Amino acid sequence: MSTLHFKGKTLVENLHLGVPYHELVPVRGKGLSKKASLDDNLIVSGDNLLGLKALLPTYHGKVKCIYIDPPYNIGTENWRYNDRVNSPMMQEWLGKVVDREDLTRHDKWCCMILPRLKLLRELLRDDGAILVSIDDNEVHRLRCIMDEVFGEDNFLGSFVWEGTVKNDAHFISVGHDYVLCYAKRIESLRANRTRWRVFKEGVDEVQRMVEEFLENRQNDFEAASQDLRDWFSSIGKSHKAFAHRHYKCIDSKGVYFPGDISWPGGGGPTYEVLHPDTGRPVKVPAGGWRFTNQETMQQAILEGRIHFGSDETRVPNLKRYLADTDHQVLTSVFYCDRRAAHKDLVRILPDDDFEYPKDEGVIRRLLEAVTSDDDIILDSFAGTGTTAHAVLALNKQDGGNRRFILIECENYVDSGTAERVRRVIKGVPSARDESLKAGLGGTFSYFELGNPLQRESLLCDRDLPSYERLASYIFFTATGQEFEPDKVDENRWFIGNTPQVDVFLIYSSDVEKLQDLALVKSIAQELTGSKRRKLVFAPAKYVDSEFLGRHSISFQQLPFEIYETVDGLNQ
Ligand SMILES: C[S@@+](CC[C@H](N)C(=O)[O-])C[C@H]1O[C@@H](n2cnc3c(N)ncnc32)[C@H](O)[C@@H]1O
DSSP: OOOOOOTTHHHHTTHHHHSOEEEEEEOGGGSSSSSOOTTSOEEEESOHHHHHHHHHHHHTTTEEEEEEOOOOOOSOSOOBOOOOOOSHHHHHHTTOBOOTTOTTHHHHHHHHHHHHHHHHHHHEEEEEEEEEEEOTTTHHHHHHHHHHHHOGGGEEEEEEEEOOOOTTOSSOOOOEEEEEEEESOHHHHHHTTOOOEEEOTTHHHHHHHHHHHHHHTTTOHHHHHHHHHHHHHHSOTTSGGGGGTTOOEEETTEEEEEEOOBOTTSOOOOOOOBOTTTOSBOOOOTTOBSSSSHHHHHHHHHTTOEEOOSSTTSOOEEEEEGGGGOEEEOOSEEEOOTHHHHHHHHHHOTTOOOSOOOOHHHHHHHHHHHOOTTOEEEESSOTTTHHHHHHHHHHHHHOOOOEEEEEEOSTHIIIIIIHHHHHHHHOOTTOSSHHHHHOOOOOOEEEEEEEEEOGGGTTSSSSOOOHHHHHHHHHHHHHOSOOOGGGOBGGGTEEEEOSSEEEEEOOOSSHHHHHOTTHHHHHHHHHHSOOSEEEEEESSOOSOHHHHHHTTEEEEETTTOHHHHHHHHHO
16 A cells, blocks of 8 residues: 655654543533533543543544544644654754644644544444544645555445635635545445435424325325425525425325335336226336236235326326335535535524534535444544534434534633533524524533543653542543542542442552552452452552352453553453
């Protein structure tokens, strides 16, 4: 496979491995949940390189869909390359705005995106997928980097999103951008027989009108069908239901269009079929009947699946019900005016001047195809929180229980990103959409990045974290529940509990104390007192495996086998 080379690549290729784990510190007043929890919807404030690494212990291999919309690097976004890479060349880059004049701006962008994509891949489920918005400035470099990180066989396709027409363009009016789409492992999607489908837009509106016409006409199907045809003629091309105008007949099973009944490709059987009203043989389609013999045709007639014309001179049709074909595949090219998203955002956050939010409806449609039920969706370039809005709206639409995780580093993370989510959850009085007006419902927990936890500092005598600091990190990452400092009893090594498990941390920032094996007895006594499951984090195994098994103790060696523990707990 050919690969892309750029300045700094060798320095960042393994950067993600060395990024320290940081604590995720809950900020209660900013979330909407009574008790912050890593099992909730999440908004994380901070740089996503650190944020993604901090999520890894809890969310490794758990995310079904990643949607990101990173800076396009058009030269006006004021983004800065800020990753801590130990090299004079990279130090030189730090903190400077990346603008059009910057001759290394493409190298910087590649150095920024590569380690983040590597971490994002770690977070994806085997049957998960990542979708990345981008435009012509970086699409070709991004494609090469994604081929490298995800494997070119996992490329599923790219969407072309047409959003504007620029009539003042000198040469070509470029009004589109892209969404590149890769699977984590395409074999997993194939093994699950995955089909990405979305509900056809406008179908619900047609169904609503059909119900209304039937009610007005007291179930007179002919009259209601005529009303439906009149309604279709009255709506314009831009109406979402216009594409379904061929569904013009109604019977007791619903609305349908009279479809072709002939043998595909011609050469089908030509037996006799009688018209139900005139009793005479109807005209046989030129290609012969679709049904192999008279019996199966008769069965279809009895089931009401055949639409007969007014008399035998017309070829009958096969009824195609809207309800049977109300889902469709995603098409790679679509149109959605970019300005609408900004107008919708202003209704939610009137004081915000975020210029280019993505369209919630478009993101919702992509998520509808890729996710279901209680899947987790991650956006680590959250901006105004469109992805969270789309997840909540989709849950409201189909009764799902999906969760979102957002990361945003700018200072508007609370006033913009989180505030939008608060408002769409509680209700937006000026919204056009009724469900948004009433509030989409839901909760979220808000976290900031705390101190880094350096693996190598744990068992040497410099920078050891305090007992409570390590306890807070471990409790969160192992259980996903809020750490309650009041519960900590350092004398018993107890750091908290959940309905399933008691959690212990045998640790001290005093290295000599840690190495003192005289501790063994007191620990053993503490752990044998109850029959509940116990999870013990310790730098060394002070007791033998038989003892651990007998007393329902799961031992975890410090420092970081923590995310394996989370998997174990969930089994
Ligand atoms: C193009 S905007 C995303 C817009 C978003 N899709 C929406 O609809 O509002 C990119 C966002 O990524 C954020 N961002 C850029 N670099 C980041 C980083 N290293 N960590 C976290 N967020 C970052 C920017 O602050 C910006 O808000």
